[in-house]
Amino acid sequence: MWDNIVPDNFIEEEILKDLKSGRAKEVITRCPPEPSGYWHIGHCKAWIIDFETAKKFGGYTNLRMDDTNPTKEDGDFANSYVNDLEWLGYTPKNVIYASEAYFEDIYKIAEDMIRDGKAYVCELSAEEVSQTRGTLSEPGIESPYRNRSVEENLKLFHDMRDGKFEDGKATLRAKIDMAHPNMNIRDPVMYRVMRATHYKTGDKWCIYPMYDFAHPMEDALEGVTYSLCDISFEDHRPLYDWFIANGWKGEYPPRQIEFSKLNLENVLLGKRYLKKLVNEGKVMGWDDPRYLTIVGMRRRGYTAEAIKEFIKSLGLSKCDSTIPFNALEYYIRADLNMKATRAMAVLDPLKVVITNYSGSEEIEIANNPNVENAGSHTSRFSNTIYIDADDFSLNPPPKYNRLVRGGMVRLKGAYIIRCNDVVYKDDGSIDHLVCEYLPNTKSGNDTSGIKVKGTIHFVSQDNCTEVTIRNFKNLIKDEYLDPSKALADGVDVDELLTPDSLTETTALVENYLLSAKPEDKFQFMRKGYYTLDKDSTADHLIFNNTISLKDGYKPQ
RNA sequence: UGGAGUGUAGCCAAGCGGUAAGGCCCGGGAUUCUGACUCCCGUAUGCGUAGGUUCGAAUCCUACCACUUCAGCCA
Numbered sequence: 185m186w187d188n189i190v191p192d193n194f195i196e197e198e199i200l201k202d203l204k205s206g207r208a209k210e211v212i213t214r215c216p217p218e219p220s221g222y223w224h225i226g227h228c229k230a231w232i233i234d235f236e237t238a239k240k241f242g243g244y245t246n247l248r249m250d251d252t253n254p255t256k257e258d259g260d261f262a263n264s265y266v267n268d269l270e271w272l273g274y275t276p277k278n279v280i281y282a283s284e285a286y287f288e289d290i291y292k293i294a295e296d297m298i299r300d301g302k303a304y305v306c307e308l309s310a311e312e313v314s315q316t317r318g319t320l321s322e323p324g325i326e327s328p329y330r331n332r333s334v335e336e337n338l339k340l341f342h343d344m345r346d347g348k349f350e351d352g353k354a355t356l357r358a359k360i361d362m363a364h365p366n367m368n369i370r371d372p373v374m375y376r377v378m379r380a381t382h383y384k385t386g387d388k389w390c391i392y393p394m395y396d397f398a399h400p401m402e403d404a405l406e407g408v409t410y411s412l413c414d415i416s417f418e419d420h421r422p423l424y425d426w427f428i429a430n431g432w433k434g435e436y437p438p439r440q441i442e443f444s445k446l447n448l449e450n451v452l453l454g455k456r457y458l459k460k461l462v463n464e465g466k467v468m469g470w471d472d473p474r475y476l477t478i479v480g481m482r483r484r485g486y487t488a489e490a491i492k493e494f495i496k497s498l499g500l501s502k503c504d505s506t507i508p509f510n511a512l513e514y515y516i517r518a519d520l521n522m523k524a525t526r527a528m529a530v531l532d533p534l535k536v537v538i539t540n541y542s543g544s545e546e547i548e549i550a551n552n553p554n555v556e557n558a559g560s561h562t563s564r565f566s567n568t569i570y571i572d573a574d575d576f577s578l579n580p581p582p583k584y585n586r587l588v589r590g591g592m593v594r595l596k597g598a599y600i601i602r603c604n605d606v607v608y609k610d611d612g613s614i615d616h617l618v619c620e621y622l623p624n625t626k627s628g629n630d631t632s633g634i635k636v637k638g639t640i641h642f643v644s645q646d647n648c649t650e651v652t653i654r655n656f657k658n659l660i661k662d663e664y665l666d667p668s669k670a671l672a673d674g675v676d677v678d679e680l681l682t683p684d685s686l687t688e689t690t691a692l693v694e695n696y697l698l699s700a701k702p703e704d705k706f707q708f709m710r711k712g713y714y715t716l717d718k719d720s721t722a723d724h725l726i727f728n729n730t731i732s733l734k735d736g737y738k739p740q
Numbered sequence: 741u742g743g744a745g746u747g748u749a750g751c752c753a754a755g756c757g758g759u760a761a762g763g764c765c766c767g768g769g770a771u772u773c774u775g776a777c778u779c780c781c782g783u784a785u786g787c788g789u790a791g792g793u794u795c796g797a798a799u800c801c802u803a804c805c806a807c808u809u810c811a812g813c814c815a
Contacts, residue, residue, distance in 0.1 A: 218814085218815050220814095252814095252815080253814065253815075256814070256815085309813090310812080310813050313813070314811075314812080314813095318811075320741080320742055320811065321742045321743095322742085323742095324811090351813090354813095364743085365742050365744090367742095367743080367810055369743095370811085373813050375813090376813040377813080392813095394812090394815090395814070395815045398815095415745075415809080416809075418809080419743080419744055419745090419809070419810050420810090421744095442745090444746085449751090497752085497753095497763060497764080498763090499752065499754080500753095501746090501752085503752090503808095504746070504747095504809095505752060506751080506752095507752065508750090508751055508764075508765070510751095511764050511765080514763090514764060518777090521776075521777060526774080553773095553774085553777085554776095554777060554778085585775065586775095594773055595773090596773060600773095627773060628773090630773090636773090637775095638775080639775095640774090707774085707776085709776085710774045711774090733776050734776060735776085736776075738775090
């Protein structure tokens with residue numbers, strides 16, 4: 185049945201072995217966020233693995249809120265995940281709230297474990313537990329409460345649930361091994377007393393299971409067969425397996441497999457840091473286009489497909505890795521190249537007067553020359569136009585293919601022009617260029633036989649509108665390739681920030697863009713990709729610079 | 741310094757005893773009414789190091805080295 189599946193990575197290899205040996209019979213995965221923050225590109229990697237792996241083996245994936253700590257969680261986050269997944273193009277089979285779906289069952293499993301002598305109620309304080317845990321090289325000390333009778337433990341555990349202990353006064357602990365070299369195994373806490381209103385279950389519970397106990401039980405209860413997570417949980421796997429072995433009686437036990445997480449150069453994804461900048465008003469919000477949150481990337485103009493292709497291109501391993509940002513940018517450009525509508529925009533206008541032309545006429549601009557049937561839209565040419573200032577040079581560097589005094593260029597979609605004169609302002613700067621056009625050179629209808637080296641974009645005075653452009657630089661200064669390490673080394677967060685990571689400029693765009701809707705994607709030809717920001721109003725458009733085009737021009 | 745994990749090109753990453761895939765970056769060229777895209781070509785006598793086994797080793801064995809990670813009643 186599985187014979188024609190070819191594994192693409194070590195996780196799929198492991199799964200295939202299990203399937204063939206009968207250890208597992210299907211592939212059901214889960215994406216298990218704690219609803220306590222917005223998703224970012226790092227989470228994307230995990231969700232892509234969860235969904236793609238299950239899909240490959242004909243299984244499915246659930247979205248499960250791992251909401252076992254009411255002091256940190258919020259239902260708004262949970263809702264955002266459903267939207268983010270949808271945007272990414274994934275539909276979970278079920279949306280589950282662990283608190284609602286499993287708390288009662290997990291509690292019963294805990295009772296069974298007490299009956300089996302596998303768990304005990306401990307009344308050591310948090311500090312005492314910490315002090316008796318031992319160190320990396322020394323064993324811990326067993327709790328004085330470790331050998332209570334089953335009856336006493338059961339009664340005390342019920343007391344915990346019934347609110348007879350104050351917060352922090354008692355825990356349920358797994359009875360494993362206080363001398364184990366893996367610290368996680370030294371009688372880990374399974375339940376703590378915590379009076380907090382849960383966004384989903386309200387005040388129904390005053391005890392909450394810990395991740396290490398809850399997670400494997402949730403997986404098992406849910407029928408999840410593969411619990412894929414990042415490498416930071418590797419040390420927890422023995423515990424995961426212990427809880428499955430000692431707490432769950434089912435036939436096909438879930439299996440945890442870890443992979444390395446995604447790090448990007450110059451990018452900080454820590455929740456604390458993102459939150460701090462939002463609170464201090466240093467960014468526009470969680471969806472700031474400089475953030476690599478899902479909502480931020482979306483607002484910036486990144487596409488879900490580009491993000492997915494990027495992550496898939498990275499492969500899967502357990503090695504620590506940090507990916508250069510330009511690896512992501514490649515996929516953003518590649519996807520936008522096929523999706524963005526071409527348009528003309530002049531970012532730094534220089535006026536050009538065409539002396540031998542009068543009036544105005546329509547021209548056609550292909551919406552996307554790389555896509556068949558993308559169609560075209562109408563723009564205009566007239567005797568007064570604007571070109572970008574850097575497309576004209578008084579002292580052209582070598583191999584400069586744009587407009588120079590006495591030289592010719594083609595205006596995209598219109599005519600070839602020649603620059604005959606330069607008119608200066610009183611301060612010595614250029615006021616405008618005086619040009620002539622070559623009448624028989626119109627695009628698509630050129631009978632002149634004249635070849636020019638350069639084609640530049642422009643807008644016509646009678647067909648353009650001023651808009652705001654938001655330009656972004658990396659939030660983190662270039663020299664901090666690993667900002668989390670810098671932070672750990674004591675560098676202040678503010679020191680990491682690029683001072684002018686957001687700048688606003690204006691541009692003249694062809695009027696075709698007036699009908700754009702938020703999130704519409706455009707390529708401003710020869711410049712970059714832009715998307716309309718949600719802050720735009722009918723008479724004031726704001727475009728976010730998603731990413732520039734590559735510039736292969738190297739003078740010399 | 742106890743446990744766990746990882747070392748293949750500048751960055752990722754295939755490879756699973758038969759003589760180092762691919763992608764990004766970079767360099768060169770072609771093409772181009774976007775200096776984009778596209779298309780060619782080039783980039784590890786070498787796989788953390790040192791030994792060993794073998795006709796043959798990135799793959800097996802031994803030792804060592806480096807890096808990451810774990811001492812929440814967080815997830």
